[in-house]
Amino acid sequence: EDQVTQSPEALRLQEGESSSLNCSYTVSGLRGLFWYRQDPGKGPEFLFTLYSAGEEKEKERLKATLTKKESFLHITAPKPEDSATYLCAGLSGGGADGLTFGKGTHLIIQP
Amino acid sequence: KAGVTQTPRYLIKTRGQQVTLSCSPISGHRSVSWYQQTPGQGLQFLFEYFSETQRNKGNFPGRFSGRQFSNSRSEMNVSTLELGDSALYLCASSPDTPEETQYFGPGTRLLVL
Numbered sequence: 001e002d003q004v005t006q007s008p009e010a011l012r013l014q015e016g017e018s019s020s021l022n023c024s025y026t027v028s029g030l031r032g033l034f035w036y037r038q039d040p041g042k043g044p045e046f047l048f049t050l051y052s053a054g055e056e057k058e059k060e061r062l063k064a065t066l067t068k069k070e071s072f073l074h075i076t077a078p079k080p081e082d083s084a085t086y087l088c089a090g091l092s093g094g095g096a097d098g099l100t101f102g103k104g105t106h107l108i109i110q111p
Numbered sequence: 112k113a114g115v116t117q118t119p120r121y122l123i124k125t126r127g128q129q130v131t132l133s134c135s136p137i138s139g140h141r142s143v144s145w146y147q148q149t150p151g152q153g154l155q156f157l158f159e160y161f162s163e164t165q166r167n168k169g170n171f172p173g174r175f176s177g178r179q180f181s182n183s184r185s186e187m188n189v190s191t192l193e194l195g196d197s198a199l200y201l202c203a204s205s206p207d208t209p210e211e212t213q214y215f216g217p218g219t220r221l222l223v224l
Contacts, residue, residue, distance in 0.1 A: 032210050043115075043201050043215035044154075051210075087154065091209055098144055098156030098167055098209065 002027045002092050006102035013109050016077050021086055021105045023071040029093020033071050035064050036087040038104070044087055047073075078109045112138060115204050115216035123222045129190040132219045136183050136204030142166075143185040144213060145177060148199040159209065160185050167209070189221075197223045 005024045013019055025033065032051055036044035048057045050066035057064050061082065063074040073086055085106045089099040116135045124130050136143050144167075145157040156169035160179035177187040183204075189196055199220050203213035 034212070036215070043203075043217045046212050046214060049212055089154070098146070098159055098169060099154075099213065100156070101146075101154035103153045 002090060002100040004088055004090050004100050004102040006086075006088050006105050008105060009103065010106040011108070013075075013078055013107070015079060015109055015111050018074070018076045018078070020075070021073040021088075021107070023073070023088030023102055024069060025071070025088075025090045025100075026069075027090035027092045027100060030090055031093055032091040033066055034089045034091070034099065035071070035073055036089065038085045038087055047086075075107070078107075080109045080111050083107055083109045115202055115214055117200075117202050117216040117219050119219060120217065121220045121222075123224065124192050125224050126192055126194060128192050129188060130192060130221060131186055131188045132200055132202075132221075134185045134187075134202030134204075134216060136185070136202075137214055140204035140206050140214075141183050142205045142207055142209065142211075142213075143179055143183060144203045144205075144209070145185070145187050146201045146203065147171070148201055148218070149197075154201070157187065161207070192223045194223050197221060 007022045035047040038044045048064040053068045085104040087104045089101040142161045144159040148154045159167040163179045179185045199218045201218045203215045205211040205213045
């Protein structure tokens with residue numbers, strides 16, 4: 001059974017304090033690893049897709065990386081508006097089960 | 112380009128009733144997926160439709176069903192509602208295949224009393 005585990009569950013940082021969120025996955029024949037951001041009461045907002053180990057993508061203060069077992073979302077010098085829940089999801093080789101999501105990391109950036 | 116839209120945004124039903132939720136994908140997107148989000152289980156895949164056919168299905172009981180129309184709009188139906196069906200139901204669209212980015216709508220918040 002495909003599984004995605006995110007850690008930590010919650011993280012509180014000071015503005016400007018860089019950190020990383022972890023996403024460990026056991027997804028057979030991974031066809032894609034997706035990162036989303038979700039604000040309260042809203043649908044997930046797409047951030048990145050990674051397709052192969054070693055791949056990296058950046059957007060503003062965020063950088064996502066992928067290995068054969070994990071993905072990391074690095075947040076550099078975060079601002080209060082980066083506060084949200086960050087979700088990681090994997091798509092398996094069969095594709096039969098849609099995206100398998102982790103439970104998310106609830107990130108709070110204090111001014 | 113307009114995003115994914117879902118109606119209604121909020122819904123209150125009682126146990127035993129049925130409910131129909133609607134999703135309009137991004138223009139040109141032909142794949143529509145549905146997910147259930149609850150605090151305990153997180154986001155779970157319900158099913159995916161493409162060209163009016165169910166292409167993939169998650170592990171939910173038969174009370175959960177869906178369909179897709181020729182214009183790619185999709186509906187999902189839940190019959191004989193249970194308290195545990197209270198959740199945020201999210202619809203996502205992608206151009207053709209699940210590997211392509213799935214863009215989510217705002218969701219329909221369903222409360223079953």
